[in-house]
Amino acid sequence: MAKKEYSFYPGCSSERKASASNYMVSVYAMCEKLDIQLNEIPDWNCCSASIGYAEGGELPRHVMNARNIALSEQSNSGQDIVATCAACWLGAKETADRLDASEQLLADTKEVLREAGLDVHLKNETPIRHMVEVLIEDIGYEGIAQPMQKSLEGIKFAGYVGCQTNRPFGVAGESFENPVYLDKMVETVGGEAISDYEKKVTCCGGALAFSEPEKSQKQIKEIIEAAYDQGAEMIVTPCPVCQMNVEVYQNQINKHYGTKFHMPVTYYSQLLTVAYGGSAKEAGLDGNIVRAKKLEEIASK
């Protein structure tokens, strides 16, 4: 397959030793097997996520995202921007849309960026895509199956797409209420997907897991409970915020609600890396607080 190059926007949580560093490890391993080259945007900055709205206001947030786009257009020109975290993807894409829609906002943004010596045309020509879009649209399910060496047979996954990876942009052709691409990906690599997983697109509380822990943890409890009810052994998700929220608070939820959750929460990239013969380490399985034992066994075979 011809080598595919993308301008890569990793996002803060993906940095080494950050909360989603194992996501990055598995993404790089996966891309290597799929002949995808990720050229990181030099000196990228945070997208302010959604929670930045309160203090940030409109223009500062757009300037932050515009800066990333400008840097990408400058050093990785002609390459689609790819983000692995939904918040980064959303931040950049929304800014691109808003700048395209409002001359005023574009002019203000350019005026500010000029101070940092960044000239930018920002006419929304650079497509801003999520990694799952790249996998489905550019690689395709056959492409995903192609480098497979091991099947993840025998593991039942609840595909938890979450909110921002699915809305408001989502993947073309997929329904907001019942996206099926994650289930298809699981089945492509031999896993068993629970296609009618009830909490597939329910929000885990996002940033409010920090500021409103009880309310978010009630959501998370229902998300995990539904996975157990429908016979899932693991949850797979495309979003670092969902992964962290659904994984790290399980003990607190168990204490608070008396449940006995011990549900591994993995990334699609970890599944693919293992399926492509990658080791547990290459798949970043050592980064999972709740160990994905069955996956590790397959990886070690």
Place this chain on the structure above:
Amino acid sequence: MSETKTAMYICNGCGLGDRLDTDSLGKLAQSEGKCTIVRQHDFLCNRDGVDTIRRDIDDDGVTHVVIAACSRRAKTEAFGFDDVALGRANLREGVIWVRPDTEEARETTQEMAEDYVRMACAEIRYMQRPEGNPNTGDNKRILVVGGGVSGMAAAVEASKAGYEVLLVEKSGELGGWAARLYKRVPNREPFSDPQDTGVEDLVKTVEHDKNITVFLSSVITRTSGAPGQFSVDISAESGTTSTENVGSIIQASGFSNFDAARLPELGFGASADVVDQAGLELLAGKAGDGPITRPSDGKEVASVVFVQCAGQRSDKPGHLPYCSGHCCNTSIKQAMYFKDTNPDVDTLLLYSDLRTPGNGEDFYRSAQRKGVTFTKGQVREVQTANGALVVKFRDMILDDDAEARADLVVLATGQVPNSGIDIEPAAAEDENEGSGVDAASNNNAAVEVPLESVLNLDYRQGPDLPHLRHGFNDSHFICFPYETRRSGIYTCGPVRRPMDIAQALEDATGAALKAIQAVENASLGRAAHPRSGDLSFPSFRKEGCTQCKRCTVECPFGAIDEDEQRYPVFNESRCRRCGTCMGACPVRVIYFESYSVDTVGQQVKAVQMPDETEEKPRFLVLACENDAYPALDMAAQQGLQYSPFVRVVPVRCLGSVNTIWVTDALNSGYDGVMLMGCKKGDEYQCHFVKGSEMAHYRMSKIDDTLQQLQLEVERVETYEVEITDIQRAPKLIDDYVNRVNEIGMNPFKGF
């Protein structure tokens, strides 16, 4: 009468040949039936079968044809002989499909078929091929009453089809209410802004149209005659009256505005700044593109509140119980008058259901984009103390009592039809017990317009078209909006039902089509809807008539007038051929060429009556041809079965059932008579309006004669049957037959 020659064709197809002894049927047709030609055919409705019949008619001078095969509703393309008197004996759906194919049932099935052959022969003997009503008029001019947009549109559309039109307008100018609108609700993509009314152009088109003659400041003082031959007196204010002949009439007399003085609680009358929608249109007209100012002090309006359903959708006395359909869109349009001149004017619209159907949704969104605020609110009161207007309302969305200050309040009041005099106050009596409105002023309860007739019909039953609920002259039927109860006269526009300009223009074009259709059919002597194209017409033996006037009173379409000696005058072109008069006539002098007391009465007598020892009762079923008879057909098609002892006769309407058929049946030994007609009452389904209702009434009179003859009243029953009662109809027959069998045979059997 020209030489009549009758031929009977018996089909052996569709299982008739196997299930019936068709040879004996043929012999029967010759002997008892007196048919000169009797033929059998294995597949009567195919090319060869049809050609056989065609040859007999063309070469052997056959004038009366009976086809003993399937139902009169089937194979009409094959058996479409309209140059002979045609009868159908329903052996398939009427006999073999409703009886089991068993040995025990063979005999009674054969008897059924034989009776139906006898009945068909009896009917054809008394039938004439309808020649068409001789007393026709061929005037093709069209009269339009009312010069508003509805009337003008009707006139223009009729003229475009090449017809001459007379347009009579009561006021001094054309345009009606639409002319007083500043702008109208848009009727074209993108549906976002008020549109010019286009009334001036319409008025110019009418004035320059050579086909249209306009009578201003004129009213109709007398209308008489019938479709194709109406004579109309048009009286001008100046006193001169001209009599014109026209072929059909379109009544577009429009509406009057609800008298908002009936809404004191909303401040109308107490403050000049509380206006109705018509009032706001005047203010907008005066303001032109400039800002609208308050009537009281000329101050520019900075805030306005629209109160929807003012005096509408309410059961309070003097209010309108219905919704006028256009007022939500109109209020939105009027709110845009303000917003388009000055976006800072606060416009609040309080609704209970915002009704902007169809593309009105774009108009609603456009209003919101312009900043009009909408909320669901029940307005209790508009306070007008010391010049400031305060609208007190219950905000249903925020669920609290709120108030809004306003420089101007617009009340969305409704439309009241100018539908003339209510000629059936008795009927209107029971309709509005609920709303506590006294009958006399029923239709004009809401407005003090003096009661004057619109058409001044010189008809026995009254000067105007009958009213439906709430005083509208509308058709009672959903699939036939133009089926009024006066032939050749069609209503359109808001007099028919509340509507906006877009629908009025469409309605007017439809009414113009029907008026053209009326003049074309009247000149050919063909009936109008629902028995469209029927050539038969009513005539009567004057010498037998006792001037009891029952026919002139009971005719649902007011087609029969009275001459000086109070004999009925039949106005054939006004007749819808339903036969209600024939059913009413106590001396049975009224008849149609193809449908008379004999064509059914002789069928009743033609049935062979087994004597009481044979335990084979006989029951007559008189079934309405439009609902009950098709229901029995479809029951047969579905393989449902019923008693072999009934003989079904389709009738044009239960209203045409003459009581003589019932008494003859009972006298000649029938054990019972069953009538199956349509639903009656408020939501009546009978397309001849009162047929089913009168049958119930007349049959209740039969009970007295039954008791005199010591016959049980249960022998004669009248049922309401719908066309979809495919499973119920056969069951009704069987239950009735069993019930009467328990009572026992008719004692008169064998006399």
Place this chain on the structure above:
Amino acid sequence: MSVNTAMIEKYRNDFLKEVEENVEEGHWVKMCMQCGVCSGSCPFGPHWEHPPQEIFMMIRAGKRDEVLGSESMWMCTSCYNCIVRCPRELPITHIMHGLANYAHRLGLAPKMNPTRRFAKIFWDNIAKTGRVNELGLSLNLYFMDGFGSGVKKATAMAGVGVGMLRTKRLNPFALVRHKGVQNPKEFQSLLKKAKEVEDRRKGLAG
């Protein structure tokens, strides 16, 4: 004269006009037809004092203080469920963020609202180095109410912390030094300039 009173003077009675002028995507508020889909779609819906639909109605009804002082908008988890289902295509999530930002700027938002305070901590965190210092963020959050409660909260979350450390998803050194963009100073001035341009645009200066 604080920014807030300036606002009241300028927009005497019409809160809707004020929102249209100053709140992100505020011009959409008038397009709501009160159907109820957004309120019903919100995962945190039950916790909203006034669901989004009611906020739009209150804005039209001029209830300025109840809206700007309400906790509701701070319950928004930015899950976009309302945006994709709104029959009028209102960008509800952005309007809620805009209202919260505006209330925050006017100082009318509820002082002790946890999300408001966390959002400020988050912004200051990323403004410092251009990237999120996750450890710094968590600690600032725990200790925002002082040392005592901070220790209590930190120990409650110790289990999570250890788990993250063990799996190398927590960088202890971040306490000391966190590397973000190459030139944090220039980045911070960028944000400062952006704020000035926006305030000038919205007439909020001063």
Place this chain on the structure above:
Amino acid sequence: MTDAVATNETILVVGGGISGLTAALETAECGKNVILIEKNPSVGGRVSQLYKYFPKLCRPSCGQEINYRRLKANKRVRVLTMAEVVNIKGAAGDYTVGVSIRPRYVNENCTSCGACAEVVSAEIDDPFNYNMKKIKAAYLPHNMAYPQRYVLDPSIVGPEEGERAKAACKYDAIELDMQEQALELKAGAIIWATGWKPYDAAKIQPYGYDRFPNVVTSVEFERMMDPFGPTGGRMLRPSDGKEARNIAFIQCAGSRDRNHLKHCSRICCMATLKQSTYLQEQYGDDSEAQATIYYIDIRAIDRFEDFYKKVQADPKVRFVKSKVANITEDRDTHDVFLHGVNTEGYHRYDNTHDLCVLAVGMEPSVRAEQINGNVAGDASGFIEMHEANGAIFGAGCASNALDVNRAVQSATAAALRAIQVVNRVAGAEV
């Protein structure tokens, strides 16, 4: 059968629903020649799939019986079924219309005796019942079918089932070698009455029509009431066939919605009010049966208000001013949970129902721009009157979302517009 003689004084009506039929009959009864073409094997259109009409609760087949009698008695109307317009050439007063007729495999000899159906075992989905039921592959479209002739589904022509049907027919009405036919028809004016189709409820993802069996559309619910329909006339839950007694009706399902149908289809409110009376009809005064209508505005326009008042007085019907946000399902019982907020006072609800009916809106069956390139249409695809349309006139639901009464009005008006063109062509000054 198809020796359709047509000149430029003939009027072509496309679509045999109530609007097409009305336009054809009204035109013919003014003395004009008409050709009526209908895509399905029988005329009748959507109204023949309705159980009752609002507001009178009368029967559509009653009006159809009258129209069929007018049709049978009028030699000026020629009906071509299974026929569709392929192209339109020419201009007002002189059109040439390409028509293609699909093979019915049954000729005019058919006496609808049903013998062929008895020997055929293969079944197909019944389009008349929105595929909720199976029928034999040799079938009479429905009780009131006109023309009253059977049809053979192409799936059994070729395999021996077709031969068996042919053998069973005593009147050699079955021709297995019938081919698709192309026809050129002349016409002075064209009345386009192709009507509407219900919006595809599967597109309304939050309501899960494609995932939950007990979420049905209003047209499917209407079919359940027909004794000859898929459930023998009873309101049953598709999941377990049990009686549905606690029914939810969701108004504006995919309507007044920029993500779906922008326009309001006018009839869905009245259709739901009508369908709420079916509970009383089926369960009598058993108070346990309950209908809940979730609405934004009840649009019972003008005189329909009387009917709305009657339904409001029915204790079995509850009104909730709210558009349901989404539906979830109990995976075991398949009961549906409706989540939303009642706009009047903002009360949140999670109501359980055993059946949910989506009052879907109307889409034009053929969008204006698909007709022949230059027919003007509004954004929803309904035909809009415009000189550019020449003598192609929209009638009924092809011109707007209309109830039956307005559709017939529109068809009658279209008839006159067509006649005006034909009269000009004939130069026939009356």
